[in-house]
Each structure stands twice: as C-alpha cells, then as structure tokens.
Amino acid sequence: MIEPTELQSYAGRPAAAGGRAPDPVNAPMIRHWCEAMGDANPAYAGPDAIAPPAMLQVWTMAGLSGHGSRSGAYDELLGRLDADGYASVVATDCEQEYLAPLRPGQRVLFESEIETVSPEKTTALGTGHFVTTRTELRAYDEAAGEKPEEARPVATHRFRILKFRPAAGEQPPRRSAEPGAGQSARQPTGQPKRGHGTGLRPRPVVNRDNEGFWQGVAEGELRFQRCTDCATPRFPWLPGCNACGSDAWSAEAASGEGTVYSQVVVHHPLPAAFAAPYSVALVELAEGVRVVSNVVGLAPDQVRIGLPVRLSLERCDDELTLPLFRPAGPDHLPVLRIPVTRTLIVAGAIATRDYQDVHHDAELARAKGAPDVFMNILTSNGLVGRYVTDWAGSGATILRIALRLGVPAYPGDELTFTGRVVDRVPGRSDPGAGGDGRTELTLAVVGSTARGAHVTAEVRLLADPSGGPA
Template sequence: MDDDGLHARLKAYEGRPAAVAGTGRDPVNAPMIRHWCEAMGDGNPAYTGPDAIAPPTMLQAWIMGGLGGLGGHGGRAPAYEELLAVLDEAGCTAVVATDCEQEYVRPLRPGDEVAFDTVIESVSERKTTKLGTGHFVTTRTDVRVGPELVGTHRFRILKYAPARRRAAPPERRPRPVVNRDNAGFWEGVREHRLLLQRCASCAALRFPWLPGCQSCGCPEWDTVEASGEGTVFSYVVLHHPPFPAFEPPYAVVLVELAEGVRIVSDVVGMPYDKVRIGMPVRLEFRRYDDELTLPVFREVTA
C-alpha cells in the first residue's frame, strides 16, 4: 500500500471511540493524593485538610487501569487496537510516548467518582524522526464527574518503523587529561618510560605527578625512571556500569612499584578473576590507537 492509501486508511479512524463509559477504579481519595505529593515533593497546603483538592496533574491517575488494563470499568472500544494493528502491518512496529496535554475545568476532591470517554482525535501524515518513520496518534479523553466535565487529557504516541542504524565505529579509550603538571609523565610514556618525580630537597619519590613535594613542600624536582617491577597491592572488578571501549567485567589494579609508589592500571593477558593481591607484575606499554599508549602490567610467571 502506498503512503496516500495508508494515510487515508488511518484517517478513517479519526473520531472513532477508543474507550466508552469508562470509570475510575477508585474514587478520588486522600491516600493517593498524599502519595502523589510525597513523590513529587509538593507541599502545597491546598492538597491536605478537610477542604483538600487533588493536584490537577493527577487527572490521568484517576483513570489509569494499572496492571488491570485501560480504565477500571466500562467498554473498551476496538478501534484503537485496530488502528495500531494497521500500523504494525505497515511496518510501524515500535512505539514511544511523545507528549500529553491536559485542560482542567474544575478541581477534583476526595470522594469524586470519575468517568471518561476516549476518542481517536488525530492521526498524522507520515513523519520522519531520528527514531524512524511513522505516524503520530493522538487520543483525547474527557473526564467527568457525573455529567460535569472536569478535565481533558490528550495523549500522543509515535508508532514508527525503527530507523536502520549504521554500525558504530569502535569506541576509543578515553584520552588522558594532559596539563603542565603531568606533561612530562606522558612524554615519558610515549617513549616507553615510566617516570616518577623525585623531590630535589628530600629525595622523596611521588606518583601521580604533583607541582610540589607531599613530604616537605619543595617545588623543585627531577625524575627517576621506574624499573617496572611491582606487585598488585589491591584491585576491584568492574561489572557495571559499562563504559565505552571497555568490556566488563574487568579488573582495575593498584600496583605498588618496587620504588614504593603506587599506580592505577590494568593487568593484561589474564582473566579478571585470576588477579590476586600480592601477585608479582611487570610493566609493559600497550598501544591502543595511533594517539594513545598506556602503561599496563602483566603477571610475572616462573
């Protein structure tokens, strides 16, 4: 079926009922109002006390069927399900709620028993979105207490055929933040050298790089190249959340170098569940892409 034929078929559903003579499962009541206000953080005194009203934005809450389906009681008309089936046949198998609009005529109060009718108000022409191509379907629900209209709720969905997504390029490892305080360290990494700072006053070694000595405060320093020998001082296994370029689960280790300082890194060449505290490791440099080389560690085996 071409677009014009499909659109004409869809437009034929406009004005047809989606629910007739529905009634709320419960009267408007103070406990539901209290729960709503607590969840929303709304302390308006109008919603408490003997003259309390319900928050206007609860309009839809009184007509929702929950796990029991649409509405508490009343007739579900078949037109809406038929319309969705037509869209399914046309390949619009995915759905997303897009927005709602509400109009309030008068406040609802505890004890009010609501009734409602829902009509298919409009079906759009074919629209193309980032999600895919499909049709917006808008329903209008008139909510009453007895014969009196108290509010109107419009609800809009997009039924669409999901867009084909191009295969995403492989994610790159995050880039380190290089600044004037640590630029020398990353220059050393590019040369496959793990450089530690050494205080020019007290000779204390430090890592990560800092602008001054943690022991004596001296701002002067030179560098010492680490031997690359160390042991796993501690580690954690990351399962969640996933990060681009990493495949959980994986171990993040804190390695104590032979020089006495510690560095956070990876242990490569072994399963994450085989990493152990006290395990001897040796430094190596791994190139991840044209721009990024990182110091990592490998278990020392006999």
C-alpha cells in the first residue's frame, strides 16, 4: 500500500520531458475534429486557418503508439496506483490558457510536471486519488523552416485525472435512434426531457375555450386572442373580450419576447416532476399580455423582475410540450442541445486521439465500473468551444477554457448547453495582434444531462471585432 507521504513526493517531478507532437498542426486533423464536434466555424478552414483552441491537447496525444515522452516518475506513480487497486481512470478537470493561435505547419513541443497528488478521496465514481499535471507548450513553424530552438510559448495546460476503485454505478438511459455525430436538436422535436424528479408534469385541462392555445403549442407557437371589435389582446383564452364584451376574436402568435413581471421561487411542497427549487414567473409578452410559466436555464434565485426572457417550447415527455421561458438578451447565450450518441462518443475519441478503451469498447468500460462507454473530456472541451464560438462569431478569440466534469455523458443522453456573460472588460488586446482594444468577456457555461451537470466551464474570450457579441 502506497503511503500518503510517498504520493506527495511525486509533486514537482516531471510528467513528460522533451515532448514533441507526433504530427505538425495540419488541416486534415482539424477537419476531422470539426466534423466530430459539429463545429462549422470558418476560422478553422481555408488558407488563413487556425486550429480550434479547444483542440490544443490533441496535438500532444500519443495515440496508439504510446507515451514516448512520458517520464519514468509519472509511469511509476500510475503503476503504483494500479497495483493498489486504483486501476480505473477518468479525467475530471481541464484548464487551458491560449497565448497564441496554432496554425497548420507548426510543430508543438511540450514539457509537463506532476503538480499535485491528492490524499485518498471518495467520489461518486469510487475511491481514489486525483493526479494533476501542468504542461507548458511551445511551437515553431516547421513548414517555414524554423528550428525547435525558435519555438515560442503558445499555451499552458493543467489537467487532472482520478485514479480510482469503481463504485456501483447507475445504468445510462437507452435511446432507440442515434443521429449522427455532432448533430444538434431543438425542442420540442428532440429527445423528451423529464423533470429532475421521478414523476410526470401535470396534464393540462383542454376544453373548447382553450383548445386553440394548445393547438398552437403543438404547432410551435404561443397564441393569444385579440378582440376583433376593439383590438384588445387577451390571455388566458376566454369566450369574450373583458374590455368591450364582444365575442368576436382572432388568434395571433406571440413573438416569444417578454420580461419577467413578477416571480416566486417554490421550495416546498415539491411536486414529483419538478426539481427543487424552481421559478414560477408572470411573463409580460411584447404584445402586452401576461403568461404564467416557468423560467428555466437560470438558477431560481437569479430570476428577477424585469429580466428579458424568450419563449422556449420544451418537450417534457412523449405526450406533453409546454411553453416555458429562458433568459434572453446579450448576457445570455442561446440554448444548444446535442444528442449524445455512440457515434458522437467514438468519433470524438478518435478525432482527439484518445484511445482509452472506456470511450469506445462497452464491454471493457463495464469491466472498469462504467455502465457503458462515455464521452471523453477532450470532446466535452471541444463542445464547450463550439458552443461559445457559435454565439460569439468566427472573429472572437478564445483566451482560456477551464472546465470540470460532473456526471458522465452516456449514449442516449442529451446534452443541453446554457451560458451567460458574467464579466466584461473593454480595451483588452488579442495576443499577438498588437493591441486591438477589444472587449474581453468571461462566460459561465454549463452542459447538463437529465442526471445533472456534465460539464461546468468558465471561458474568457475577446469579442469579434466585426460586430459579434460585446
């Protein structure tokens, strides 16, 4: 049994020495990565292409040939943990800071050290030790004839793994159909989502007075009534106008834009289909009517009067779609939903040169304590990068991505990404651009499945100078 003091003695020792990327940065690997992630950012293609920042670790992955640059100290540490029964491994944290963009033709060099080894910890996956490494990356333009000694710093990378003895785990959800890798889905046509509780949402009572409203929801609209005689809008649906008494009316589709007029947070009692706590809001639509609904995609204690919101038709189960609301405006990113298929998991692992068996071999994954193959952290990192640049635009410059993994993402899950701007600093400069004075944004991003947060990330970027979000 390895003693805690022995574990601590590995801190500060090299994890990799004289590391050299097996391939220069190149367009085919970039294209394969973008296809796996579903990332169509034009900045990653063409004669002036850069490599996706979130692809950083791919260039240092050893692939099937093994870790030629890994140090004896790191191999010894992992071997001793294996011998003590901590034979399973999962990545938990990744923090990357980008100092300069990587371009095709450059060769990456790297040095890595063991930063910390934790005492034994008990986690949901099992009992084990966290091992954190820190890597410094440099690059030189091999295609242009530069030499390794001319390599310049391009990034730093902190990476944490958990070496553990597996605990009994839950079975992942099953899915009958598997869309292609990188495919996104929009409710209500995507995978049904249940609440975090165990029951179904209450069923609405549909009658002759409100059936037009529910027909609109089924067709992707939130409809209200407008009096034909006095033009007064009304909601909820009623047989007659409460302004002039006329029973003549027409139905109109709301734009979906609104603001929170009032709201409460429900803590108790807790209906089985609802997570605790949850927000109930009276939303004033742009057309002047008010609708009672839930605000989702934001912590209940952050829902405030005056908050801009946007309609989101959410499929709660196979039979029920409800008009809910999500935060809108420049401080909130639009929702992105990605079905987690076996194809996406395996394609992401291959595109990131990660051949750990738990990401492609279900039988071996189960032997190591997982119920199925699961998404690797490099794919999670890539999807965070895609989500942010889809919103920020191709001219945005990612400076840093720091993420932590939570619940695994298995085949049959659906990843729902939400994000918001938490800080703005004007007048910052693009690394290597000579002081372009752009706005620096800090974003909080969460990617969740039905079991909870899969990935929680903080992203710093410089806004697109051509007019993207700022």
